[in-house]
Amino acid sequence: MRWQGGRRSTNVEDRRGRSVGGIAAGGGTALIVLLVALFFGVDPSDIADRVDGEAQPEQQPPPNRTGIDSQDTNANFARVMKGSLEDIWSRILAQEGARYEPATLVLYEQVVRSACGTSSSATGPFYCPGDRGIYLDLSFLRQLKQLGAPGDFAFAYVIAHEEGHHIQRLSGTEQQVRQLQSQARLRDRNALSVQMELQADCYAGVWAYHVNQGSGEVALEAGDVEEGLRAAAAIGDDRLQDMAGQSVQPESFTHGSSEQRAHWLLAGLETGDPNACNTFEHTGL
Numbered sequence: 001m002r003w004q005g006g007r008r009s010t011n012v013e014d015r016r017g018r019s020v021g022g023i024a025a026g027g028g029t030a031l032i033v034l035l036v037a038l039f040f041g042v043d044p045s046d047i048a049d050r051v052d053g054e055a056q057p058e059q060q061p062p063p064n065r066t067g068i069d070s071q072d073t074n075a076n077f078a079r080v081m082k083g084s085l086e087d088i089w090s091r092i093l094a095q096e097g098a099r100y101e102p103a104t105l106v107l108y109e110q111v112v113r114s115a116c117g118t119s120s121s122a123t124g125p126f127y128c129p130g131d132r133g134i135y136l137d138l139s140f141l142r143q144l145k146q147l148g149a150p151g152d153f154a155f156a157y158v159i160a161h162e163e164g165h166h167i168q169r170l171s172g173t174e175q176q177v178r179q180l181q182s183q184a185r186l187r188d189r190n191a192l193s194v195q196m197e198l199q200a201d202c203y204a205g206v207w208a209y210h211v212n213q214g215s216g217e218v219a220l221e222a223g224d225v226e227e228g229l230r231a232a233a234a235i236g237d238d239r240l241q242d243m244a245g246q247s248v249q250p251e252s253f254t255h256g257s258s259e260q261r262a263h264w265l266l267a268g269l270e271t272g273d274p275n276a277c278n279t280f281e282h283t284g285l
Helices: 029-038 044-050 075-095 140-146 153-172 173-182 188-214 224-234 235-242 258-271
Strands: 012-014 104-108 110-113 117-120 127-128 134-137
Touching: 012 075, 075 104, 075 153, 075 188, 104 110, 104 127, 110 134, 110 224, 127 153, 134 153, 140 153, 153 188, 153 224, 188 224, 188 258, 224 258
Parallel strands: 012 104, 104 134
Antiparallel strands: 110 117, 127 134
């Protein structure tokens, strides 16, 4: 991607270097979160705060919102992607008569507290509707590479997916889905979760479509779309279950199969229209 001259979002909070008591990060936590999530068919981010006791207050220093070093390439890339997402979604929502309110991108290391509880980096990037925060440990880039999904646009897709959850929050979709899930059986709750995740994939594609149509400092380059589709396929539930040595169990999916995730990302990329992202066809949302 071309991005170096893009606007850096100021809605970024750098919590790296801060410690959080009450939960230990590392391989043991990652394994527990993964196995429990696969066994019970739930989203790892929903159980991360229960892995190891009660959260303790974060320690100082206070958040750093604007002092990210100019040589911190990954952090600055994330800031530019966040700025692009804010600009594009502001325009899209304004055309539909709605108002965009920015989420905060929170950079952290190993463990973080949010309004959704205490989470470790083992859960991967996540959006917390309670505080409208997108939480990202930059070490996830290494995990993407290990999964066979390297590249700038693969990283951008992940951030755009989480921003997609924020759009769902602003539109009311997230609240409606949570209400339906509270009344549903586990299998139906998982199906609703898949639909919400696939819509966020589609919204990531909508953003990328508008990046590709523009003439700004942020732009797609040759091979970027393929990088994004590889990333979407790499984090499909079926592939992750297979990599964990589990039998593939579609009823336990919470994010969608590799094929589904790539399909909906491409749907957004090809249309640029959020109305084309209706993954809730049979739920009435």
